[in-house]
Amino acid sequence: MRRINKKIKSLWGISEVGFSVMSTMETTFLVFFLTDVAQLPLGISGVITGFSALADAISAVVAGIVIDKVSFKVGKYRQWLLYCPPVVTVFFIFCFTKIGGDVMAGVIIGVGYVLSHFIWNIAWTANRNLIPVLTDDPGERAFLSGRIAVGSSLGKIIASYLVPFLGTAFLAVFSGVTAYTVIAVIACVLYMICYFIHYGITAGYDTEVYAGKKAVTFKDMAKGIASNPHLIAILLHDAIRLVAYYGIAAATSYYAKVVLEDSAVASWLLIMFYAGNVVGSNFSTTFSKRIGARKTSAFGCIGCAVFMALCYILPAQTAVIAVCMFLAQLIFGVAYATSTPCAAPTASGRPARTPGAWSWSSAPWPSSWAWPSAAC
Amino acid sequence: MVMVFCSLAIKLGVAIRGVLITALLTWIAYDPNAAVITPEAQGSIKFMFAIVFSIIMLVSLIPLLGFRLDEQRVAEMEQEIAKRAQN
Structure with missing residues (x-):
């Protein structure tokens, strides 16, 4: 133990x-x-x-x-x-x-x-x-x-x-x-x-010598993906929405400099952006359980798009944009953590509506392929 | 299997984001050293920040239409896997 x-x-x-x-x-x-x-x-x-x-x-x-x-x-x-x-x-x-x-x-x-x-x-x-x-x-x-x-x-x-x-x-x-x-x-x-x-x-832990463990090859992985249209769909969805997510974050500096004419406010806008995401992520499991991971993800993306579009219509004032970015990310945050629950059943046969039952430590692939959402 | 490819999706997202932003900046003839910020430059950056990425966010929903697993289908898959394991 x-x-x-x-x-x-x-x-x-x-x-x-x-x-x-x-x-x-x-x-x-x-x-x-x-x-x-x-x-x-x-x-x-x-x-x-x-x-x-x-x-x-x-x-x-x-x-x-x-x-x-x-x-x-x-x-x-x-x-x-x-x-x-x-x-x-x-x-x-x-x-x-x-x-x-x-x-x-x-x-x-x-x-x-x-x-x-x-x-x-x-x-x-x-x-x-x-x-x-x-x-x-x-x-x-x-x-x-x-x-x-x-x-x-x-x-x-x-x-x-x-x-x-x-x-x-x-x-x-x-x-x-x-x-x-x-x-x-x-x-x-x-x-x-x-x-x-x-x-x-962590001194005193991880002292076991691992030898002769059979690892799944890249070829096996590629084969598995190619034969799994649901997984391809989820991964494409994830990649495209992350283009937008990281794009908004990166474009904030330009927006602050050119539109708000104050580069320093980028920090406040980004704090609101990431804070909204953190708060929204806390509701991810609840939403996924109630309406399913797929609908949760769609809800998050649409909500984020709506509030970001409001940044174009509403007056370009720091407080207004900060609130819009917070709300956009609050809703996107709900969807942010849904890739794993969506993808898990495509690989393991577990239902997408019960993300709480899934954990990567018990997943049927090598533990070294841990959920990499932060490793960008 | 899922995790490595999820990682690839994230990194692909970061890569496309980088190319896209610089392409958009080129398209709007962005000048980081402009002495005067013109309303046109402001409008273009505003469009990129608010509209372009909103559209991309909505485009991401298209592949999601291909994800049609429900609990019944998952149960069928589990049975198939269990049968395969027995054989």
Whole structure:
């Protein structure tokens, strides 16, 4: 019988705060950094964000394979929390630099993006996989998963405030690019500290040596997907709505700068945006149980579209836009967590109307393929 | 299986988002160094922020029409899987 100790009860989930601050800095502010701070040509900015993210998608699969295949003498997952963050730090900082001419700077940023993501995918997956290793108790596992979700939300909100605020404050001391580089350093240090804390509090766990475990191959996965139209439908739906979700977040900086003519208000708009999502997510299970995950997802997307469209019609005032963004994300948040309940029955035969009965720790696929909604 | 491909969907979303925003900025001839912010520039950014992504959000509902699993079908699938496991 494995049970979590007091340190884990107190501090588990803090890793996600650090990770989320760093990843939100990238998902929300990288495009703005490229076009307005580093002032790279729009074509190069598009290539960096497009190709690097696609390479990242491939690297996520490779990271899953690495986690499945590699074991250390002292355990399987914990060591990644120690080894990966310093490497991530080095490469992530390159994402917020401008070294050399436009093309050279673009290449350095792209390489930094791909490598930092590849390594953080490994650390993130290892961190999630620790949950079933730390405890056998379903209640404790749910508690740990919940803490991860809370940490992730907290990190997004912190980054939403911190990045524009520090960006403006540092401009008094540094150039625009250097200001963002310094913020990236701060985000990375926070990420490292948070991951090291997770490493420390889990000492004495994950000591089993794993050998000879049969892993499902990528080919098996691809075959399974290709023969499952329901799963393809859900994944397409998820990908497209996330284009909008991340698009709104990234476009907020442009809206604040050009329409509201005050870049600093981006932080408040984004805090409302992510706060709405957090509040809405709490109602996801209730809605899914009552009307089904599919209808919940449709409701969330339509509601979000309506309130965002109101931003076009209503006066462009910070308070009005902040309220619209909050409400849009409040409703979208209800749908945000529905992919797993929708997708679960397509893979495991469990009904989509009972998401509460499903948990990834008991899913019929390798635990290293944990729900990756925060690992962007 | 689901989780790796869900991750791919997210990363695909981020990739398309990046290309889309820079393409839209190119289309509206966005100039980050413009000395004066014109009403046209404001209107274009407003359109991108509020309308374009709302439309994309609605477009995401189209694939959802292909998701037609109900509890009866799931029960049938479970029986099929159980039979296969026995054989």
